[in-house]
Amino acid sequence: MSVEPFNRLVKLAARAFYDDITTKGDNQPKTGRSDNRGIAVVVLDALTRRQWVREEDLAKDLKLHSKQLRRTLRFFEEEKLVTRDHRRETAKGAKIFSAAVAATVDGQQTAKEGEEKIKLHTHSYCCLDYAQIYDVVRYRLQRMKKKLKDELENKNTVQEYICPTCAKRYTALDALRLISLDDEYFHCESCNGELVAESDKIAAQEGGEGDDNARRRRREKLKDMLQKMEVQLKPLIEQLSRVKDLPVPEFGTLQAWEVRARAAGRAANGDSSGIDPSRSSLGLGYGGSSLPFVGDTKVEVDLSGAEGKGEVIKSENESSLKVLPPWMIKEGMNLTKEQRGEAKQESKMDGSSASLEFTDDKKSLIENDDKKNIQDEYVKAYYAALLKKQQEIEEAAKKHDLSNAHSLNGLSSMSSSRQVGMKSKRDEDEGDDDVEWEEAPVASNANENYKVDLNIQADASGDDEDDDIDWEEG
Amino acid sequence: MFFHIVLERNMQLHPRHFGRNLRENLVSKLMKDVEGTCSGRHGFVVAITGIENVGKGLIRDGTGFVTFPVKYQCVVFRPFKGEILEAVVTMVNKMGFFAEAGPVQIFVSNHLIPDDMEFQSGDMPNYTTSDGSVKIQKDSEVRLKIIGTRVDATEIFCIGTIKDDFLGVINDPAAA
Known part of the structure; x- marks a missing residue:
């Protein structure tokens, strides 16, 4: 308002x-x-x-x-103002x-x-009363314009007559009753005075009979007045149109x-x-x-001020909803992905694959941090285990190489598989590592889904994750 | 404007008209009563063109008159604001002139007469242009526009203007 x-x-x-x-x-x-x-x-x-x-x-x-x-x-x-x-x-x-x-x-x-x-x-x-003022002003302008225009064009105006003695007014519609038999003038009904036409009331103030010259002068004057009105009332009219669609202040x-x-x-x-x-x-x-x-007025200002403050606070809340600074995020906070902000997540994630997973999976975000911690440990354990296993495998492979005829083949396939793809790797793993890998899943039972996700991501990404497939098996 | 409409009226008929030509008597009495009257709502009744139906008569106690509800078709004339009419000038004076279009009387005030026409008094008062080519006097025929009507229950009076394009004298008896 x-x-x-x-x-x-x-x-x-x-x-x-x-x-x-x-x-x-x-x-x-x-x-x-x-x-x-x-x-x-x-x-x-x-x-x-x-x-x-x-x-x-x-x-x-x-x-x-x-x-x-x-x-x-x-x-x-x-005046209704x-x-x-x-x-x-x-x-x-x-x-x-x-x-x-x-x-x-x-x-x-x-x-x-x-x-x-x-x-x-x-x-x-x-x-x-603002609503009424608006109407009153418009009505006034309308009446002014109409009056001037009518007078100017002398059109569609019902001529009015006035009795100079008793000031009684008649319109042309009464004309039939007013004609007298003895002369050509209209006569007042009550006092029988001679009526005079009353149309030139605006311009005829400076005298002048209804002869042509006076009429022309009058027309010019009316035109002038109309123009002046338009010019002088322009700000008012503009303000009216500006106010037109605004809600009216109502007290x-x-x-x-x-x-x-x-x-x-x-x-x-x-x-x-x-x-x-x-x-x-x-x-x-x-x-x-x-x-x-x-x-x-002070009351109103205060009120609006209070409202404004409220809005500001609200907007702040809203904006804070969008991105929380990292230090504000605590475990167990019920936040959406957007609140946390992508960048922060990625920085926390060691494995790029994991971050991807998180961005995709909104549901898991609630336990986001728990998972991350677990994951980190997991990854460490995994790398340790992997290192160990690789050494074992290599040793075993060497042994196999010595003992078996096709072990050479197997070794080569294994090494190649590390670079190329998981299928071969899996084949290789099937051989003897199952037992070892099974330990880790026992430790992190609760994170089944996480594990799976990780593995899937791993398929797409680099070398290291190749080994994740083993987890899936477990 | 003319309209052809159906109106209804309760006609009282004297018992002396009862007989073979009761109906004719009823219709002629209706015409005499209604034609030429004016009602504010429908305007002037110009002519009855037909009888729709005559209802059952009701004998009045004491008088013996019988009341018939009669539905009849008639032509009515009702002037409207903005309508263009042709009228005959009946009176010219300093204030303007009066004209008649059939039953309706119209007053044209001197402000609504073109500015180039001036009033000439005399034994034949008239409005004449400065070159004398156009003259409005009694019995002139003018085309005018109605700019206001006053409708009473039994009377319609109009004011008109000839200060517009194609309005004014259409036939001058003096010239003819």
């Missing part, structure tokens, strides 16, 4: 339409001193910086007499209120509050707003100390006009 574009709209509209509005009655003489034009703009501007505000407070802030302010506000209420609410608070309630306030709140405010409360019984509040009724503002104020203060509950209870008990120091 952004109020700013709407505030701008209000300010533009105020300057466009209410700049020279004077709230003085017509009977009062207009001296330079009492000329209060521009007050309307000041009041509207002040209201854009507030939400619901008590009129006395506003008057004090603007250093206006409250009567003058009220007159202006009443005018705006009629402002909603007002009047609430009657009993003197007793006010006294209790002030007493209670004195007990809780600091002195300066107490005095102010109490004094006002006791003196005034009916309090008026006012607030801008609700005074009561609803108060409840919300109070909650927001408490949230913003953070400390729900003794002041707040007392105030809220008072507010509920005595008409709820107890928001003296929660600056209206």
